[in-house]
Amino acid sequence: MKKILALMAFSGMLLSSCSDDDVTTPEEPTAPTPENFTAGSADFSNYVAIGNSLTAGYSDSALFIDGQTASYPNMLATSFMAAGGGSFSIPLMADNLGGLTLGGQALTGFGNRLILSFASGSPSPVAKDGAGATEVSTILSGPFNNMGVPGAKSFHLAAPGYGNIQNLAVGAANPYYVRFATSPDATIIGDAVAQSPTFFTLWIGNNDILSYATSGGAGVDQEGNLDPTTYGGNDITDPMVFAGVYDGLLQGLTAGGAQGVVANLPDVTTIPYFTTVPHNPVPLDADTAVLLNGAYAAYNGGLAQLQLAGLIDEDELERRTIAFEAGETNAVVLLDEDLTDLTAIDPALINMRQATEDDLLVLTSRSFIGSLADPDNPTSINGVAIPLADQWVLTPEEQAAVSAATEKYNATIEGLATRYDLGFVDANAFLQVVGSTGIDLSDGSTVTATYATGGGFSLDGVHPSPRGYSLLANEFLKVIEEKYGANLPDVEPLEYTGLYID
Template identity: 70%
Template sequence: MKKFLALLAFSSLLLASCIDDDAQPPVFQVPVPTPINYTSGEADFSNFVAVGNSLTAGFSDGALFTAGQTASYPNMMASSFAQAGGGEFTTPFMADNLGGATLGGQPILGNRLFLSFASGSPLPAAVEGQGTTEISNILSGPFNNMGVPGAKSFHLLAPGYGNVAGVPIGAANPYYARFASSPNATVLGDAAAQAPSFFSLWIGNNDILSFATSGGAGIDQQGNLDPSTYGGNDITDPNVFAGAYIGMLQTLTAGGAKGVIANIPDVTSIPFFTTVPHNPIPLDAGTAAAVNGAYAAYNGGLAQLQAAGLITAEELAKRTISFSAGETNAAVIIDEDLTDLTAVNPALINMRQATADDLVVLTARTFIGTLADPNNPTSINGVAVPLGDQWVLTPEEQGLISNALTAFNQTIDDAAASFNLAKVDANTFLKVINASGVPLADGTTVTATYGTGGGFSLDGVHPSPRGYALLANKFLEAIENTYGATLPEVAPEQFTGVYIE
């Protein structure tokens, strides 16, 4: 080693002696990147107003809270717009990061979720404490972020939707009640009163979503044009949606404003429906035999009625219940679309075991396996006691959702063309996240896997801040392509995929 070092030193001296006294050593300069000239193109971002529901508001982890609102996709867009002539973007912030809220001092909204390791395994849990947001403390607007969690399309046009007096009876929205300009105001009216130079509109998700997350417990209101008669979990009639949607765009573009709209994702592909398997029940041999014995009369009664021609052999096979030792037993569920046999035999209720075509809701993960009767150890939900309609989305119910989704998105597609607006294909993009994930610059990949994928928050419905960042970039991309703007992207790696405390 010493010989090598000596040789190296000698070689350096020799090289130095060979350099001409007048020669100068080369100078290496790091290239300076050419500054990007961000521009608005044909758009005007000086007064950007975002209209929509919980997705626009920045709702995540089951609540609305300040950090989530800061990480809303419109707020990210506004930060990008600021580099191309964009103005101030204001938000009706909640009072803290808990997410809970009170009305007259009484809690009416729950706290946000976080990933807790208290039990040794990572599980979602609500943060402790009482939120300091009081709904009756009206904020002074106007606000650029007009996202209202829970709003359906026709709600944005409804006078009184922000009336505090209507909140206790469900006639008004507690989130909008905090910042409505008056008790009789409308969300659309408050947005239009700001004379936006540019707008975003993403609405219609809740016109389908509440039906889905309730396990199809609502009604498909196709043919009913009176939304005042709808229940909270009903699917909006496509004509009602189209009328509300076109009316909103006519109002928002009346002053010459340009904007960007987004279609509705397939709600059945979100983690709320893809996390809990249809067959989560492990049984040992003895328990499986006992359960099968308990269902013997039910299976026998079905066989008799099939022999009598009251049900087909296919339905008999579908309804026959059988358990085996192992960890892949399907849950027993109620299916309203089965043939009603209770007039012949009251014991033959509409139940069957779930299949891979059924979607079990996320909230069922803490319900399946519990006791329906605390005093009866055999009354196991999902085994001896079938899961009710609210826990499972059957193929028939999924079909109703698919029909409405197709109709709503056709309206949005047509509107984008007729109003010459930029459009985000959120439906396709979220399918990509669900199927293959989205790679990031840091080498990670954002997926829709519950709790660990980084794309969705712990409520299984709303994106995480990182997921919202990806969506913000899709909005920016659509704006650039439509209006010739040049805008800085959002860096998703700078936003969290899940809150851990």
């Protein structure tokens, strides 16, 4: 059995300065001692990683130093050092908080990382206190081997101006890339190719689907629209656009003879963000159930009349009829745009129904369900008296759009991996295992996708924890060894935390 190497958390990287008190400057790492390790036919002397937040090491809803150094590319780079790999530079954040500032002011939507708080008596994720010191306008001097840019979609990698600070105000730039773009008109793929990589990893496309899913399907499936400049932030990218962009990325990366590995996209509906909140989380006593049923009686009666008139069928009547009972597991009420629109007949018959086990409630809904829509009205309970809006639920029809796009993107990735003679990591299949049976570790523990306690995912419910990233790194290493005949040290998952403690 191949010896497992406990990888150092800070490996082969060129450090940027940092000012957070929680951050210590690591000692210069030492390359692993060669023990019959070999690169095979690969050349790891200049490894460049291209991708989005998964490549950058994003976790707990933020990018921060400890997460960046626990990224899977940094783990791979350390393993590569045992077989001739070179240094690996990272565009480090300024601290372990993760928040961004622009002109000294906190940048909206880019807050501090999540930590578990016990202030309410039960553990819940909250943003870590403190003022982030990462100023977007402070441009870092590269080049950087980790070219992961959180939030980037496939077509963003080839978009000029995506790192131009002047474009931030109109949403046409990404503040993470602004920090280390080589020029205002640079592209992520251009900056990567300019480094003449000898080896690369490419994992991109998650955000082409993910933002639609996490918004509860609030975006648009843009299949048939070949102009990504017209897309909204939560839209699904057209599969033809994705295929063309992905082919272009690989053309650029391999033009100089670089070898590499690509990874496909996971089924995002299986991650903790969609599997943690049940469809029926509402506890009710008998009196409240009776009160609610009385409040919905007119709605149910109106539906019954329209069914008798032939305007909806029995299945839709049953699906839309709302009923509560005393107990701990009442389903929430939600809006569903795919129901028959009856408001022209009766404005009170809005498109609402109760959730079923086929609906996926987003993670953030758990703090919204049960809250009051009107603080002065104790009966205006969200998810009970007030139906949940589209953003809180991914319906079966919306899940089908996500699934169809994922299948098409993954077919493209695997096909192009074959055409360009690259290694192919089936990240989708691997993460399905994490979510179903879990991955057993050497100490007898099991890494699962259970929110907060499973060890595989961070507190945002979307991105892996450091331990989850280490498992993914080993999947990359397996493919690299098989494809290029290499013999490389594995990553030891137990060296990486399954959950940051503060």
